[in-house]
Amino acid sequence: MIRNLIKNKQQNEGVEALSNDERRHFLKMGLKLTGVFAGGSLLSLVSVVVKVYATPGQFKDKYPYRPHYSMVMHLDYCVDCERCIEACAATNDIPKYGFRTNILERQIPDGIDQQVEFMPVLCNHCNVAQCARVCPTAATYKNEQNGIVMMDVKKCIGCLSCQLACPYNARYFNEEKWAVDKCDFCFDTRLSKGVDLTACAEACPAGVRIFGDISDPKSRVYREVHQVSRTVWVLRPEAGTKPNVFYTRG
Amino acid sequence: MKKLLLGMILLGFVAMPVFADDSGGDIHYDKPVIGVLFSHASHVEEAGLDCDSCHNDLFSMEARAVQEEQDFNMLALSEGRYCGACHDGEMAFASSTRCASCHEGAIGFRRSLGLNDSGGRH
Numbered sequence: 001m002i003r004n005l006i007k008n009k010q011q012n013e014g015v016e017a018l019s020n021d022e023r024r025h026f027l028k029m030g031l032k033l034t035g036v037f038a039g040g041s042l043l044s045l046v047s048v049v050v051k052v053y054a055t056p057g058q059f060k061d062k063y064p065y066r067p068h069y070s071m072v073m074h075l076d077y078c079v080d081c082e083r084c085i086e087a088c089a090a091t092n093d094i095p096k097y098g099f100r101t102n103i104l105e106r107q108i109p110d111g112i113d114q115q116v117e118f119m120p121v122l123c124n125h126c127n128v129a130q131c132a133r134v135c136p137t138a139a140t141y142k143n144e145q146n147g148i149v150m151m152d153v154k155k156c157i158g159c160l161s162c163q164l165a166c167p168y169n170a171r172y173f174n175e176e177k178w179a180v181d182k183c184d185f186c187f188d189t190r191l192s193k194g195v196d197l198t199a200c201a202e203a204c205p206a207g208v209r210i211f212g213d214i215s216d217p218k219s220r221v222y223r224e225v226h227q228v229s230r231t232v233w234v235l236r237p238e239a240g241t242k243p244n245v246f247y248t249r250g
Numbered sequence: 251m252k253k254l255l256l257g258m259i260l261l262g263f264v265a266m267p268v269f270a271d272d273s274g275g276d277i278h279y280d281k282p283v284i285g286v287l288f289s290h291a292s293h294v295e296e297a298g299l300d301c302d303s304c305h306n307d308l309f310s311m312e313a314r315a316v317q318e319e320q321d322f323n324m325l326a327l328s329e330g331r332y333c334g335a336c337h338d339g340e341m342a343f344a345s346s347t348r349c350a351s352c353h354e355g356a357i358g359f360r361r362s363l364g365l366n367d368s369g370g371r372h
Contacts, residue, residue, distance in 0.1 A: 114351040115351075
């Protein structure tokens with residue numbers, strides 16, 4: 001048996017006898033392995049934006065808003081001082097029981113020295129906003145100009161469908177307004193009045209929250225999200241909502 | 251004399267745990283930002299530092315007195331003052347790294363001091 005194998009191995013048929021079809025098939029296999037046919041996702045040198053939005057070259061068109069507001073979180077700088085939460089509450093008149101932004105805590109028992117990580121969260125202002133899709137009265141909607149997911153308080157009937165649909169738990173019911181309330185990147189209180197930073201980004205003493213226009217190549221959010229050498233991710237990408245809040249470290 | 255010696259040894263045994271309890275425990279700072287934990291246990295028992303490694307040169311004996319100092323902040327630490335005297339990247343990890351090692355945050359602060367969180371976050 002083994003002798004037969006060795007004998008067979010010695011009988012190399014050479015490449016001359018291979019048909020063109022077989023050669024092509026072999027080459028295609030190589031392309032599949034190197035990820036060229038998988039949209040470059042296996043061996044990708046392009047940044048995470050490509051995965052989140054589309055293939056290279058297309059993603060500029062995939063920032064459909066001008067300005068396209070976005071936030072990058074430098075996760076490891078967050079120390080949960082909660083000045084962002086306080087600034088948000090003061091700016092947007094948030095009741096004690098409510099929140100527009102929050103800080104989550106993750107325990108890492110095996111961590112060296114540091115065994116805790118804090119994660120600031122807020123509305124991701126998704127391009128495919130599930131909340132806006134399920135709202136029966138269009139009380140919550142994507143602003144067509146800047147992409148902010150907004151609330152028309154008068155239209156809200158308090159069915160809380162949007163709370164169920166939101167993958168990010170970014171909404172609460174405001175009993176004073178008798179409507180669901182959520183982050184609007186401080187559009188009502190600041191952006192529409194000419195201030196270019198959200199209250200939380202301005203209040204952060206550690207530079208965790210970088211806010212800006214991701215469709216503008218000169219903005220810091222654009223540069224950080226498109227920097228190949230930087231690992232950038234989004235929360236719950238499997239929800240397929242194309243969020244506009246990005247996370248990174250360092 | 252023997253009795254005195256025995257008494258002193260006994261006193262020593264009795265006093266030991268009292269001394270351990272008296273080594274400061276955990277200190278939770280809330281200025282200039284809320285939720286910074288200093289653990290005497292990890293510095294004295296694990297790292298093996300003496301009291302006079304820090305007292306009274308870097309820190310006075312009174313807990314949290316230092317947080318009333320205007321320059322008790324990360325900038326001072328990076329310039330080698332306060333915690334930064336050791337946390338310089340050589341003796342101990344640099345104060346500009348591993349933020350949440352010391353920053354327990356408002357969440358940790360409330361949890362450690364048993365503060366009621368049901369009243370909301372702000």
